[in-house]
Amino acid sequence: LKKVYIFSEVSEKHLKEILIHCKEKRVTKGEIIVSENELGDSMYLILEGEVKVSLMSEEGKEIILSTLRKGDCFGEMSLLDGEPRSANVIALTDTELLELSRESFLNEIVSNKHIAGAILKVLSMRLREANERILGLMSKDVFDRLAEYFQKEASVKGRELIDGSVVFERLPQSEIASIVGSSRETVTRAIKEMVDKGMIIASGKQIILKKNFQNLLIKRHKE
Numbered sequence: 018l019k020k021v022y023i024f025s026e027v028s029e030k031h032l033k034e035i036l037i038h039c040k041e042k043r044v045t046k047g048e049i050i051v052s053e054n055e056l057g058d059s060m061y062l063i064l065e066g067e068v069k070v071s072l073m074s075e076e077g078k079e080i081i082l083s084t085l086r087k088g089d090c091f092g093e094m095s096l097l098d099g100e101p102r103s104a105n106v107i108a109l110t111d112t113e114l115l116e117l118s119r120e121s122f123l124n125e126i127v128s129n130k131h132i133a134g135a136i137l138k139v140l141s142m143r144l145r146e147a148n149e150r151i152l153g154l155m156s157k158d159v160f161d162r163l164a165e166y167f168q169k170e171a172s173v174k175g176r177e178l179i180d181g182s183v184v185f186e187r188l189p190q191s192e193i194a195s196i197v198g199s200s201r202e203t204v205t206r207a208i209k210e211m212v213d214k215g216m217i218i219a220s221g222k223q224i225i226l227k228k229n230f231q232n233l234l235i236k237r238h239k240e
């Protein structure tokens with residue numbers, strides 16, 4: 018439980034008390050954990066695995082707002098503002114969660130300043146990320162958004178190889194398109210351009226970000 022960001026400053030003794038109010042929940046890849054517009058009566062902590070936070074556009078296209086992993090929480094917004102769920106949360110991998118009821122969560126916030134402070138930090142970080150995404154969507158082309166996404170994935174879940182390149186598990190092309198705000202076809206073209214320029218090696222399951230990725234990206238801007 019210490020690995021869960023919002024509990025990182027909480028004492029062992031208090032954590033044990035919180036744990037009494039938590040329910041373990043396992044979901045399999047593809048399962049919907051939270052549905053947009055439903056009423057929220059609990060929040061979730063990710064112990065293992067990865068989930069996506071998404072919305073459907075009017076044309077029925079999935080827009081991925083964020084991906085969350087081990088140590089992150091979700092489902093807190095509707096408990097805090099009393100509105101329906103703001104987005105869908107779907108498991109990207111088999112995922113292990115702890116579920117905390119609305120009542121327990123709100124009790125913890127008022128009784129523990131560390132938890133209240135951490136929640137405020139989480140919300141600030143999300144707003145910061147959302148601002149960066151708006152800036153990216155309004156000022157960068159798909160190639161640059163994809164490059165930024167790959168660099169973030171490499172830093173969060175990548176493994177460095179002997180030659181200094183970084184390998185990470187990739188999502189399907191259609192999911193990547195939903196994250197960078199583009200179509201699958203455009204993402205496929207951008208990936209091909211990166212491969213042709215020697216910036217990445219792309220296989221079915223992995224992306225290898227070459228050591229000179231950043232330099233080649235800068236070079237492309239100057240072309």
Ligand code: CMP
Nearest residue numbers: 070082083091092093094095102103104
């Ligand atoms: P809630 O609205 O209860 O249900 C959906 C959850 O998705 C929401 O709480 C947040 O925990 C999470 N969420 C919504 N928008 C974002 C975002 N932009 N970035 C990360 N998480 C989000």
